[in-house]
Amino acid sequence: MTTSLADVASSGATLRAFLHGLPGVDRVGADQRAAMLGTRSIKTTAKAEAIDLAIRMVDLTTLEGADTPGKVRAMCAKAVHPDPSDPSVPKTAAVCVYPDMVGQAVDALAGSGVKVASVATAFPSGRSSLEVKVADTALAVAAGADEIDMVIDRGAFLSGDYLKVHEEIVAVKAACGPAHLKVILETGELATYDNVRRASWLAMLAGADFIKTSTGKIQPAATPPVTLIMLEAVRDFLAVTGRKVGVKPAGGIRTTKDAIKMLVMVNETVGEGWLDPDWFRLGASSLLNDLLMQRQKMATGRYAGPDYFTLD
Numbered sequence: 001m002t003t004s005l006a007d008v009a010s011s012g013a014t015l016r017a018f019l020h021g022l023p024g025v026d027r028v029g030a031d032q033r034a035a036m037l038g039t040r041s042i043k044t045t046a047k048a049e050a051i052d053l054a055i056r057m058v059d060l061t062t063l064e065g066a067d068t069p070g071k072v073r074a075m076c077a078k079a080v081h082p083d084p085s086d087p088s089v090p091k092t093a094a095v096c097v098y099p100d101m102v103g104q105a106v107d108a109l110a111g112s113g114v115k116v117a118s119v120a121t122a123f124p125s126g127r128s129s130l131e132v133k134v135a136d137t138a139l140a141v142a143a144g145a146d147e148i149d150m151v152i153d154r155g156a157f158l159s160g161d162y163l164k165v166h167e168e169i170v171a172v173k174a175a176c177g178p179a180h181l182k183v184i185l186e187t188g189e190l191a192t193y194d195n196v197r198r199a200s201w202l203a204m205l206a207g208a209d210f211i212k213t214s215t216g217k218i219q220p221a222a223t224p225p226v227t228l229i230m231l232e233a234v235r236d237f238l239a240v241t242g243r244k245v246g247v248k249p250a251g252g253i254r255t256t257k258d259a260i261k262m263l264v265m266v267n268e269t270v271g272e273g274w275l276d277p278d279w280f281r282l283g284a285s286s287l288l289n290d291l292l293m294q295r296q297k298m299a300t301g302r303y304a305g306p307d308y309f310t311l312d
């Protein structure tokens with residue numbers, strides 16, 4: 001049975017009552033369950049399939065002040081052909097860049113099927129007016145972004161102004177038009193697991209297509225327990241509303257082992273329906289090379305070494 005939650009955000013009081021009425025997160029239980037899922041091993045064929053799936057789920061990211069058009073073009077080439085010597089390696093899902101680099105990425109990826117995602121809304125702090133955030137979003141979409149990764153106003157959230165956070169997400173979603181909206185919770189600043197659950201629901205209620213853990217600029221970022229809590233939130237949100245939302249852990253995911261732990265967690269928490277780049281992404285600047293090295297090791301029995309692949 002599905003329920004409409006349309007009136008939950010009709011006032012700050014109703015929204016607060018709803019979010020604080022969510023069941024509390026058992027911190028010890030969440031930590032233990034995430035750790036337990038991280039110990040599951042997968043072997044041979046399943047591991048090879050998991051590596052290719054992880055590659056297909058990567059949002060290959062560069063979000064540095066020193067980003068240049070050349071760096072973005074090189075990253076786009078790598079997203080399309082992660083290992084130019086091996087055409088069997090799949091493409092990544094997307095590249096993720098700052099708004100001023102969207103045009104470069106769109107040109108470099110034309111016809112490839114790799115999406116262009118752009119951070120917006122005064123990433124990473126979110127400290128700007130709503131007008132500027134909406135304009136930032138609209139300009140990135142006009143430049144050709146397929147996906148927008150926005151940050152929530154953590155100051156508003158932590159001071160209990162949930163309605164402001166909700167209104168901003170609604171406004172940015174409207175500015176996205178056809179582009180998909182990923183809402184970054186910046187879980188490393190949310191202080192408690194209860195807040196991670198509340199922020200997940202808040203973002204989904206406001207229209208997020210995806211919920212994303214982190215900007216990559218704050219530690220801790222995409223920890224297993226936080227990812228687990230967000231997966232449980234999308235599962236429960238689907239059960240209540242009938243609407244499916246994706247999840248994107250991002251920040252600090254560097255190894256094949258990290259990525260496979262995430263896939264095991266997806267499978268065990270929300271099931272195979274989320275084991276698809278349409279519903280699960282891995283935001284990472286330097287994971288892809290490790291996936292390529294492990295893939296080659298599985299195929300040839302030896303490591304090529306990090307110098308064999310171009311830099312992420």
Ligand SMILES: O=C[C@H](O)COP(=O)(O)O
Pocket residue numbers: 061063096214215216217250251252253283284285286287
């Ligand atoms: O959205 C993705 C993150 O910014 C990437 O973080 P990372 O550099 O720790 O992989």
